[in-house]
Each structure stands twice: as C-alpha cells, then as structure tokens.
Amino acid sequence: MAQADSRALVLGALAGAAGISLAIVYFRKVKASDGRVRNQRSFGDHTDGPLCLQTGQAEVLDRLGALIHCVSELKEEVKALKDALPHLQDNVRDQLRGRSAEDISARRASPLHRTPTRRKRSGVPTRSEGQSSEEAESEGGYITALTDSEEDESDDERKPQQEPVDELMALLQKADRLHSCNGPEKAQGLSILLERKEEFDQRCQYLWRLARAYADAHDFASDHLEKKSCAENGKKYGKEAISINPLCAEGHQWYAILCGMLSDYESVQNKIKNGYLFKDHLDKAIELKPEDPLSYYLLGRWCYAVSQCTWIERKIAATLFGEPPSATVQDALQNFLKAEEISPKYSKFNYVFLAKCYKDLGQRSVAQQMCDAASTISVVTKEDEEAQKELDSLVASL
Structure with a gap:
C-alpha cells in the first residue's frame, strides 16, 4: 500500500x-x-400519544x-x-x-x-428488513475492496508467465556483451546460445545472434573442417532468421557475412553463387538499416574484390549465371567513405582499403594519408592484426 x-x-x-x-x-x-x-397536541390524542x-x-x-x-x-x-x-x-x-x-x-x-471485512455488531439486534442505506453502502464498499484485492493477487499470479521473455532478453544481452569482447571469450557466445536453442529457436532475434556467434567461433577455430562447419551452420541459422522475419536488417547482414565466409571452402561455382547472395542480402540490410557502417564496409569489400576479378573469373561467372557481377574501384571507395562518414575511425581495415582505392585511382598522396590514419589505430582484434599486415605491405609499395 x-x-x-x-x-x-x-x-x-x-x-x-x-x-x-x-x-x-x-x-x-x-x-x-x-x-x-x-406537547402542543390537543388532549383529544391523549390516549394514543404515549404509545x-x-x-x-x-x-x-x-x-x-x-x-x-x-x-x-x-x-x-x-x-x-x-x-x-x-x-x-x-x-x-x-x-x-x-x-x-x-x-x-x-x-x-x-x-x-x-483484508477489509464486514464489521459484526455485538449486543445490537440485527435488522433483516429496513436496513439503512448507510449500512448497505458500507457492505458494498467492503465487497468492492475485497474484489480489488483479489484482482491484485490475480495480476501477481500472471507475472511469472512473462519470465520467458525476460530470460530471452537477458540471454541476448549476454550474447551481445560476449560478441563485443576482443579475446577468446568472444567465442563463448556460441555455447551459451546453444544451451537455450530448444526454447528460442523460433525467435528471429535469437537466430541471427546464433548465426553471428558461429561467425565469431569461425574466427577463433584453428581446424579447417571446424571453420567450414561453423560457416555452414551460421549460414543455416541466418537463413532461418530472415525466413521468420524478412524485415530484420541484422538477419540479412549476418546471412551475407556467413555466405562470404563459406565461399572460402566451396567450389568455384558455389563461390560465385555465394557472392551473389552476399550482395543481394547486404543491399537488403542497407535498405532496412541505412545507418549501419558495417554494411557499407562489407559492401565496399565486395565491390573492391569484384573490381579486381580477372577476365577468366568474369567469364566463368557469366557462363554459370548469365551475367557476371560488376563493380568498380570508385564504387568500393564510396562505400568505404560512407562507413567513415557514419562512424569516424570506424576500423583499421577501413582505412587500409581506402588507401588501396586511392592508390588504384592514382591518388598516392591521399593513399599515404589513409595509411597514416590506419597507423594511429592500435591493434586489438585478430582483424586488426590482419589489417596491420596489409598496411605494412601497402606502405612499402607507395
């Protein structure tokens, strides 16, 4: 109260x-x-008056x-x-x-x-007939108070039914925290999500995080077969996520990422097919969530890779799928710049690819500035380590 x-x-x-x-x-x-x-009545009423x-x-x-x-x-x-x-x-x-x-x-x-209850009179005769309005209102008031109390108790009984939703939110928050880590504990997100798979495997928010956890586990796996298995499973759950909710930007984003990862372990035909899937779902993710720098960075990587394809690779793609993918270095540059615009100093790798684009376009001085900017970002993650290796070779070629 x-x-x-x-x-x-x-x-x-x-x-x-x-x-x-x-x-x-x-x-x-x-x-x-x-x-x-x-006292003022006449004596004619004297007989009935006292009674x-x-x-x-x-x-x-x-x-x-x-x-x-x-x-x-x-x-x-x-x-x-x-x-x-x-x-x-x-x-x-x-x-x-x-x-x-x-x-x-x-x-x-x-x-x-x-709990309010009706008051019982002691030593006062009860009246079944001619009950006063004040007494009736008093009894009605007590009945109403008791009903309100019962309604409050029923509300309390309904609260435990909401616990599964709260448990899901706690699980997703824990998975997000582990994903944001930079050490080996990042891969632990997969195990905690798999423990609750039977409960939440029909929730889109759970499934795209499970796909992301497989991508994290892929990066920390040392065995080739284990990496391929992580990529396959992650792609499967990413597809399930977007089938449940086609308007989930993160579902499309991580499905595209897993398609790109799996292409490293597939044949040439499947590699090209996964490349098309990568581009289509990344475009959808940008359409649904246009202010996510990760999507622009990944699209820039795709455009740059396509721009570097050889004539033979383009011919194979045209033979298998009718039309080869097309993108230029300028397309890649615009996507990398967009990621930097949304989130300044987004990543070390983003600066490295900006430097590559400017170098290919003949702007070596600007490319050197991008290399200097990349050097200011410390190496923290495994991706930063790979970016530093490419940065060292790029600086040597300028």
Whole structure:
C-alpha cells in the first residue's frame, strides 16, 4: 500500500466518523422537535400519544445505539491505521527487497495488511428488513475492496508467465556483451546460445545472434573442417532468421557475412553463387538499416574484390549465371567513405582499403594519408592484426 493511499484511507475514515457524529446530532434535534410537537397536541390524542411516543423513542434509541457502536469501532480502526503509518516506508522497502515469505506473512498481520471485512455488531439486534442505506453502502464498499484485492493477487499470479521473455532478453544481452569482447571469450557466445536453442529457436532475434556467434567461433577455430562447419551452420541459422522475419536488417547482414565466409571452402561455382547472395542480402540490410557502417564496409569489400576479378573469373561467372557481377574501384571507395562518414575511425581495415582505392585511382598522396590514419589505430582484434599486415605491405609499395 502506498503512503498516499494510507493517508487517503485515514482521512476517509475520519470523514466517516464525522458524518456519523453529525447524524447523532441530527437525531437528537429530531427527538427534541418531536417532544415539542407532542406537547402542543390537543388532549383529544391523549390516549394514543404515549404509545406512539414510546415506539418512536425506542426506534431512535436503537439506531443511536448502533451508530455509537459503529463510531467506537471506527475510532479503533483509525487508531490502528495511525499506529501503522510510521512503519509504512519500512514495510514497502522490505517488500521491494524481496524478503522471505515468512517475514512477509508476519508483516501482513499488522493493521496495514489486513483484508477489509464486514464489521459484526455485538449486543445490537440485527435488522433483516429496513436496513439503512448507510449500512448497505458500507457492505458494498467492503465487497468492492475485497474484489480489488483479489484482482491484485490475480495480476501477481500472471507475472511469472512473462519470465520467458525476460530470460530471452537477458540471454541476448549476454550474447551481445560476449560478441563485443576482443579475446577468446568472444567465442563463448556460441555455447551459451546453444544451451537455450530448444526454447528460442523460433525467435528471429535469437537466430541471427546464433548465426553471428558461429561467425565469431569461425574466427577463433584453428581446424579447417571446424571453420567450414561453423560457416555452414551460421549460414543455416541466418537463413532461418530472415525466413521468420524478412524485415530484420541484422538477419540479412549476418546471412551475407556467413555466405562470404563459406565461399572460402566451396567450389568455384558455389563461390560465385555465394557472392551473389552476399550482395543481394547486404543491399537488403542497407535498405532496412541505412545507418549501419558495417554494411557499407562489407559492401565496399565486395565491390573492391569484384573490381579486381580477372577476365577468366568474369567469364566463368557469366557462363554459370548469365551475367557476371560488376563493380568498380570508385564504387568500393564510396562505400568505404560512407562507413567513415557514419562512424569516424570506424576500423583499421577501413582505412587500409581506402588507401588501396586511392592508390588504384592514382591518388598516392591521399593513399599515404589513409595509411597514416590506419597507423594511429592500435591493434586489438585478430582483424586488426590482419589489417596491420596489409598496411605494412601497402606502405612499402607507395
């Protein structure tokens, strides 16, 4: 119960007590006025007057007795509420901290946690007929309060049904944290996701992260067959993710990445096929999420690789698929610049490929500036190590 609700309850009880006191004063005035009227009546009513007067007084006294009894009970409840208010903050704090059920049940014995019940009169005759409107409203109020309490309990019973959603969010956040690591612990994301596969294998957000975890495991695998297996599994789950939600940008992005990884272990025909899949799904990822620098960086890599294809490779692609992929160094440069625009100093490799593009376009001075920018980024990840090797050979050729 909030502190504001408790104060409202106390004030309501006090207002009720004041109303009953006013009712008592009213009945006393009525009694006095009845006496004055009866004194002014003629002697013709002398026979019936005393009998009617006694009946009316008995009824008034009966009602006054009931009201006085209610006032005394209200005073007791108000006193109990006043005693409970100083400990309200402590009770709420203890409940929020989640104390044991025994402590909570002990606190519920205090007046603050009592469930409202109908008051029973002692020593006052009950009236099945002619029940006053005040008594009916009082009983209705207690029924309503009890119903509200039951509704609150039903809401609490429904809360555990939401736990699977909370567990999924916690799992995805943990997977994201492991993916952002730079050491071997990055590959641990795959094992924690696989442990909950049966529960969440129909969720797109889970599946594209599972595909990403396979890509991370691929980078840390040392065996050739293990790398190929990671790429195959990652591609499979990436495809499942976009089949469940075709509008998931990350699903398309990581499906494209796994297609590119798998092309290193496939035949020439499958390599070219995966290249087409890479481009199509990367374009879709950019369409759905145009401010992701990773997609532009990867598209720049694809454009640069296609621009370096030999005549024989283009001929094979045209024979197998009817139309060879086409891209220029200028296309690659624009994508690398876009990644840098969205996220300055995006990666060491992005600067290296910017330098390669400028070198191929004959702008060696700008290429040297890109090499200098790449040198300012420290080597942290395995990708940074590969970028540093290419940077060293590139600087030597300028």
